[in-house]
Amino acid sequence: MSKLKIFASVSAAVLLFLAGAAAFLFYHPSSPALPPNEINDASGLNHTVIGEVVSPMTEDEIRAAVKSAKEEGFKIAISGARHSMGGQSMHPDALVLDMLHYDRVLSLDVEKKLVTVQSGVTWRELQEYLNPEGLAVMVMQGPNLFTVGGSMSVNAHGWDLRNGPLASTVESFRILTADGMVRNCSRTENPELFRVVLGGYGLFGVILDATLHVTTNNAYKASVFQIDYHQLADYFLNTILPNADIDFGEADLSIDPKTLLRDVVGVAYTRASDTGRTDALQNEINVSRDRFYFDLSRRFDWGKTLRWRLQIRHEYPQPGATRTRNNIFRTPVERIRYYSPSDSDILQEYFVPPDKFVPFIDELRAVIERRHVNLLNATVRYIAPNDDAFLNYARRDYFAVVLYINVKSSLAGQSAAREMTRELIDLSVEDGGTFYLPYVLYYDKSELAAAYPKIDEFFDMKREYDPGELFMNGFYAKYGK
Template identity: 30%
Template sequence: MKFIIFLWSIFFSSILYAIPMNDKSGLSLTEVDQIIKISENSSIEVLQKVIREARKNNQKVTVYGSQHTQGGHIFYNQGIILNLSNLNNIQRLSQNIIRVQSGATWKQVIEFLNPLGLSVDIMQSDYDFSMGGTLSTNVHGWQVNKPPLIASIRGFHILMADGSVRYCNRQKNTDLFKSVIGGYGLLGVIIDVDLHVIHNHLYELKQWVIKTEDFLPFFKKEVQGNKKAAMFFGRFSLDRKNFLRKIAFRIYEDTEQQAKNQKLSEYRWVQSILNWFFSKTRKSDFLKKVRWEIENNFLAERLFKSLSRNQLLYHSVDNYINTQEGYTDLLQEYFIPIENFEKFIFSLRSLEKDMSDYLMNITIRHVQKDNESLLNYAPQEMVCFVMFFRGPKTKDFDRKLSLMAQKMTDQALVLKGSYYLPYRPYQSKQQFEKAYPRWREFKNIKLIYDSSEVFFNQFYENYFGEKLKQD
């Protein structure tokens, strides 16, 4: 009888204390043991105690800031989550270097820099993401002729599995520097980041609508060969008649004039209109055409002709994120060598019937070569395809998108390209290993510093498998 009561108490306590968690996909429901929100006044000793207790009790630890990944990167079953969103202090170290705590968002960084006449060098197209999460995913942006984020990182402090705090840069702890950036939180807790910043200049818009087959010569002239080009993206037409046959080609040129603390306006009323059109275009060919005309022949020219760099970067994902209950937004990104651009377009057109009910947007960016990070998606200069899908929050939609993603990944790999890791784990382990050939080196470095695998998440479990033997 006592044994039955004992078993019941274990079962009951697991129900009582299990905390359901999900990520932005809404498809990764996981039960964790604890979520520990670190206060802004907490000392390093508080984090060290958590790590020490987790190691002692053989528990797994993950970290999150703004929770925007979609592939189980921020939790593990029955694990401990550290919420660092309150660690958001920012300070200026020198003329062009700031130190940002890992929980601060780009919104907070831009608001700090704007009165100083400074701006971010490399970041995503939206400001909602935390510094720790951004570093852990080694993001790219729509800045022209820029490598991923690692190029603008001057150093960072990280709390290791053994409780020590290390400073990592290109001269000290270099193996950690190239592993932690783009390492998805698997080597420790990022405390703060030293970031290179630049002047906040005024930019002028230039835009064209071109045929897709004209992209390469246009790109070489207006982006690669244009010293004034500072920001670039392209957006594809998605209506049935013109599916991937037109590109709205948009660049912002640097006037080299210093911006004077302009108001960081987001044109919320405009974004509300665009969001309505965006949400309705999923199954309406007519509204896809209307949205195309509004975005390319009205709004950009009239409202966004001349803006500061900070105004361009001061933009939230809330402007277009799904609010319809029962639906989810999922992203996929593919990096393709510039010379293989047209071949990848051809492969995407072959999937039009599969994608048409779910594909909301495809934009293209430019990413320069990354010579540093181990989990490196840009070993050469690339064009990036950012693909935005919306569908019902069901296993069937998840399965359909998984099949499409595997086909697109196969084609990207054939073309000597790659794909991005923060999203749903649709790619096979074989595809991952081919896209990221230095994965073994990354794992060996992790096991040197975290032999007990305290820092562990679903992404790691999916793609890194069993422990490797140490040499």
Template identity: 30%
Template sequence: MPLDFHYSRRLFLKALIGLVIGPAPALARIAKSRAVVDRHSLLNACQVSEYRFVRSLQQARSAVSEIGKRPDGHLAVCGAMHAGGGQQFATGAPLIETRQFSKMLDLDETNGLITVQPGITWPKMLQWLADARSAWTFRQKQTGNDNLTIGGTLSANAHGQGLQFKPIIQDVESFQLLLPDGTHKICSRTENRELFGLVIGGYGNFGLITSVTLKLTKKLNYKRLAVQCAVSEIPKRYDDVVRKGAVYGDFQCSIDEASPGFLRDGIFSAYFPIEVSVPLSALTPMRDDQWISLVQLAHQDKTAAFKVFSDRILATSGSVDSAEYWQSSRYVDGYHAIVDQRLMRAPGSEVLTETYVPLKDVHAFMEDVRKDALANKVNIIYSTIRFIERDDESFLPWARALSACIIFNIHTELDDESSARTADTCRRLIDYAIKYGGRYYLTYHRFATKEQVLACYPEFPEFLRLKRKYDPKRVFRSDWYSHYEKMFGE
């Protein structure tokens, strides 16, 4: 999968220009062949044969049915293009992009339910709720990036920083799905239940999600309490803050490899609900330029970068703001090209990887990773630990028990040798997780070996069989799907 940088340099540059320019003007519904690449790892560059914007159910239906009728007609669907394993692209086939299929369809203020089209992003949904003066808000979103679509969120079965939350499937009331044969189905816990569990966390393999009804939660403000502590203290601190009523929380790990605290120490934050009468603190979110400078510093001087980052968190301990504020996260598309240019370095990116281990094993796991990272000079730009409860509803669950979710953002250069080294690193991290009975997140790359996939997702062959049941012609056939079809000899 890694981009062959020597052969694909032009394709990659064309794709990068496309990312910076963004979506085509509103009238250009179907563009000819176009180079595309995922927005974060930049390792999944490919040429798609057509680039179609859909803005309505009718447009989505006619695109799927027209492409599906072609000989070997197949396609992929994308939202904001942040998945890192080629889930949103099909090389040489049409790409259906949904970011303008993004209206709010209904807000049930009595029951706290919102129905939206799939291309809506979190900031846009928040704006709708604010405009409607709603008393409700979303319960969780990804905390690494705001500009992700709800279609992409469901397809990954994403999570945020809830202390006792399951992944997003817990917050989904229902969704509507356009199947490869053109039929349109409501999927929920009572209707088409099998599809409900397959599509959430199923990476666009079963059809195009055309609307989502999310369960909201009442708006509340939260106080952040942050302390410096060791990874070994996490299980105890987790129990303690949960007992005291915290709802959200996370741990930011030290990336300062020159220090004995590297991947051993960090900042534990917990967020406690607070009466509405308590005034909000006057917090200033990081600006884009400040965020890029901090990321740049993490590439130059990790000691200084972690100090700036942790001082910033500790300075806001005791502050009060909304759940939405605490869950929001600065991310600037195309940041790495700016960092590379400033540091005059070879084109690079970061590869995210996320592993899960039982809470009691988080310290031992991190010690394994620490040793490995130092021995192999793994360049960790960012690392955080969150928490997840067991998901007993999706077909390919990544959350099988209360677990620590350990996320690493690893610098890589884009040439073959560097990306192969990064892939090896990700495989070693998966092995450490497996050692503790854990697993990894499918969304960020497809570097895992077949043995690793089966150890972490024993239902994968059955998942592929069910894909063929619902989509016998494999109309929804991303590069991610083709990779696993080949791996499992389907």
């Protein structure tokens, strides 16, 4: 064989090998379409056969669905964007009220900065409505794909340092309860129902519409800080929070195995204008590239090192870059969208008091290393205290440690995830903390009660407002009895 032919054959073989390896590494099946009576949530771990899905567009349709479910003996599970991860928005054989089409903005009072929306509206839709008015949402999650009703029902929180969780920004709402009545709820009208529905996981009725405080869509100047985790709590408490012009701050902990949870990079945003800006809303870019790097970090330790380095270099805003409030509340999520029949990416969140932050992180690192946890992201936020919600996690000021973890779907993989979660819940509770409830239900009732001492009172109130247990979901079915 001539040298040329040998070279051509070897090159072809190498190319074929590389193409095969790339296909093996980066091909992901898309999530399978489910029959109309089967649903799942964002974890992919809660495949459930339900009775039927009803997608109301009017209040009359919601009333009719509730009435007929009651008459026919069906349970009702209420679902928003279904991004909770533990079956909180579903129940076997139930009528699932899919609220996504009940999504109109009903009114805006620019003077009072109050907006009234139907509960199925997503933050993204609301941002599109508010942005031309120079207004913005006060408190919401980092990403904007969730519904207002689903966010109120978990009492969501995000980047905002000043206002605590979402409940603090709710002026009032109307709810359709199990007896077929519509009740107005606020801090002065039906205050008990107001408190229990916020963070109430859809167990008290269907939130129809809500009036929320909104704020000026200010511009903010970014500053990036790179420190050691020992300094992080002090940096938040003594540098960021005392500066009244800084409204947002968040920090990422290293996922690089060599510097795991030790190196920290964070961003703080300082108010740069007090006028309502109408800058174009920015959408996620470079999705395929970032998905590629994210996938490497999901599969390999060297991928975690690489992604952390790239993140430090390219992810954070340039010093002095300005962004509006609406654009800060648009954390990219397409890059992490993932489906696999054998594994899943899940979120968890632990709240720890500032003086326990370092010991908790040391304990967390030990758990991750000992249990070989596939950690994809670790973010730290500050949560201001707020007691508007009855089942409250923001009982004092906390640092929230948000973990994004890849877990195997097999029985052994789920059992490992369960053991890890229970260990972390115990650690956070021992440290005077708690954990966030919209995620996978790996814990048992005693752990829930340790983290939420008022849980039995909460379930008693559910039965008081809904004696026939019409509103049902995986969370109540597992812990409510």
